[in-house]
Amino acid sequence: MNPILKFESLALDGIYRMSKIKWWLLEYDNEYKQVKVEESKRFMYFIDGNWVRLPDYFDSRTPEDKFLKLYEVLSEISNHHRNEDYFKNELAIYKKIHFNPKKVIEWFTKNEDLWLNQYFMLSIYWFGDEKDEMHCEINLHLNIKLANGKSVFVDRNDFINTIMFTHLCNTQYWNLLESSNVSELKELL
Template sequence: MPPLSKYVTAEDKFVDLYEQLDEVSRYHRFEPSCKEQLEIYALVKNDGLKLKEWFSTIESFYYEELIHFSVNYLDYLGNGKEYHLNVFSHFNKEMELFIDRDDFKNTISLSCILNAIISSAEFE
């Protein structure tokens, strides 16, 4: 049986790329709220009780959105491409599309902070 890629049309590739960019765009719309959460974090980070209260307000956002964002777009392979967000296309595997990490600086910062909080033994 020939590989599936033999039957992939230019339209399939376009639709796949469009869907991937649409998803990245959806994550980009989180930037303002992530910036706001970073500002709140700066105010509560030194108060354990307030920090836990703050975390409880965004915990579901972290687990429902930020983890997926990190896994899907941040490259941790050590291949020299870590700086930019990598948009993967299922039908255009030879294509490499990178988005400047600075465009998602608040989302990435908040994700890193929440990762550190969750992995912190003192937070448990």
């Protein structure tokens, strides 16, 4: 069966579960590698004694292109999902220390790089730029935009700890920044 059609058949009421996405990625891993090798030969031209790769098109023009793009997007989603257990553990730690400002700063410092480098923008990418970010995250499924303009909706329950962790880090970041600025202003006065 066509990999894209197989993927589309995995949705339940238009919503995908991470278990199905991970299964699909494993099922089509070898095909992805083969197509990737073949597609890498496209746009290669021998010019003035050198092999030159010309830029790829922005649009997916062939079924192979569409498959590669879908696989890569789903792989990225799967990579973000790998930290779900870590986030669950960190949220439990935070719950125990949230009343102690010094420990909260230590907790945030420990998680800052992961949050900032990999998860900071996910709320905007997956839920849109909404004013009531947490309300949006609680009520919407993850909306993953594909290159062709279509969306893949992933069950938000599969990312509940990621959602809570990123929201908590976003909140802590702005709270710490605000308190830092207030302290600096007080020193100036």
